[in-house]
Amino acid sequence: MLCDFTADWPMFPVNVTLWPDLTGGEVIDLFGRLHGGLNTHRKKQLLDRFQLDPTKKCKTYSKGNRQKVALVAAFSCDAELYLLDEPTSGLNPLMETMFQEYVARVKKAGRTLLLSSHILSEVETLCDRVSIIRQGQIVESGTLSRLRHLTRVTVKVEAEKSASGLEHLPGVHDVSQDGFKYRFSVDSHAISEAMKALLGAGIKSLTVEPPSLEELFIRHYGDVR
Numbered sequence: 214m215l216c217d218f219t220a221d222w223p224m225f226p227v228n229v230t231l232w233p234d235l236t237g238g239e240v241i242d243l244f245g246r247l248h249g250g251l252n253t254h255r256k257k258q259l260l261d262r263f264q265l266d267p268t269k270k271c272k273t274y275s276k277g278n279r280q281k282v283a284l285v286a287a288f289s290c291d292a293e294l295y296l297l298d299e300p301t302s303g304l305n306p307l308m309e310t311m312f313q314e315y316v317a318r319v320k321k322a323g324r325t326l327l328l329s330s331h332i333l334s335e336v337e338t339l340c341d342r343v344s345i346i347r348q349g350q351i352v353e354s355g356t357l358s359r360l361r362h363l364t365r366v367t368v369k370v371e372a373e374k375s376a377s378g379l380e381h382l383p384g385v386h387d388v389s390q391d392g393f394k395y396r397f398s399v400d401s402h403a404i405s406e407a408m409k410a411l412l413g414a415g416i417k418s419l420t421v422e423p424p425s426l427e428e429l430f431i432r433h434y435g436d437v438r
Contacts, residue, residue: 229279231271237278238267241286251289259285262311276303288315295319295326301335313339333426345430353429360429365398367422368407373415382406393417 231240238260245251260267265281274282280303287295301309316339319326330336336343337357344354353360365386370376372393379395380388384403389396393414399407411419 229276229283231274231279231282233272234270236268236270237265237274237282237285240271240282241267241289244286245289248290248292251286252291253289256285256289259288259315262314263308277305277308280304281308284312284315288319293324295324297326298329299331300328301330301332309335333430337426343426357426360426365400365428366404366424367396367398368411369396369420369422370394370411371417371419372411373417376410376414379407379410382410 231237235243241251241256245256259265263281263285265278265285269278271279271282280300284300287297301312304312316326326339328336328340340357342354342356343360344351346352372395374393376393376395379385379397382403383406384400385407386398386400387396395411397407
């Protein structure tokens with residue numbers, strides 16, 4: 214298996230490869246022993262919640278069940294740091310919910326999790342701090358609330374009359390218009406000027422959407438071909 218429990222932290226790999234002739238339970242127990250022991254009560258609870266049959270040989274497992282073996286092995290151990298690389302790959306939505314539940318328990322217990330994932334909605338749900346890595350270098354790092362100030366918000370507005378000149382304001386991008394309904398993105402430093410232009414047109418309804426992690430990610434990777 215590509216999972217190293219010999220250090221003081223469980224490491225969850227993106228591609229889980231198991232010994233084909235061992236059962237899932239044997240693999241979990243083996244890595245528990247290498248780690249220095251596991252919580253047997255928690256292991257049983259995890260097996261039940263993840264609906265994993267530990268008596269089956271690993272060669273019979275689907276990709277999702279191999280992921281479950283690694284998750285049960287990791288969360289059955291008490292550690293200060295958990296390293297998780299694409300941990301929900303192959304899991305169905307119900308099992309993803311179970312995973313998020315156990316991440317919340319680990320965080321509540323004061324432990325640290327380092328999650329590597331391309332599922333950005335998962336990162337937004339689970340993580341307190343985010344680092345974006347490009348070409349081996351960290352290009353942004355911080356709390357989600359801080360990072361959201363570094364990119365644009367999306368504004369949807371219905372005005373009473375034409376908001377002339379909106380598309381020419383510095384910091385305003387991608388203006389689309391349908392009658393007196395407008396949608397555009399705006400840099401954080403230009404929000405005040407955009408609002409002044411809209412007030413002059415008479416605002417009937419206004420929706421401001423905070424930037425998503427996907428938008429911040431595309432900001433750094435969008436020019437890659």
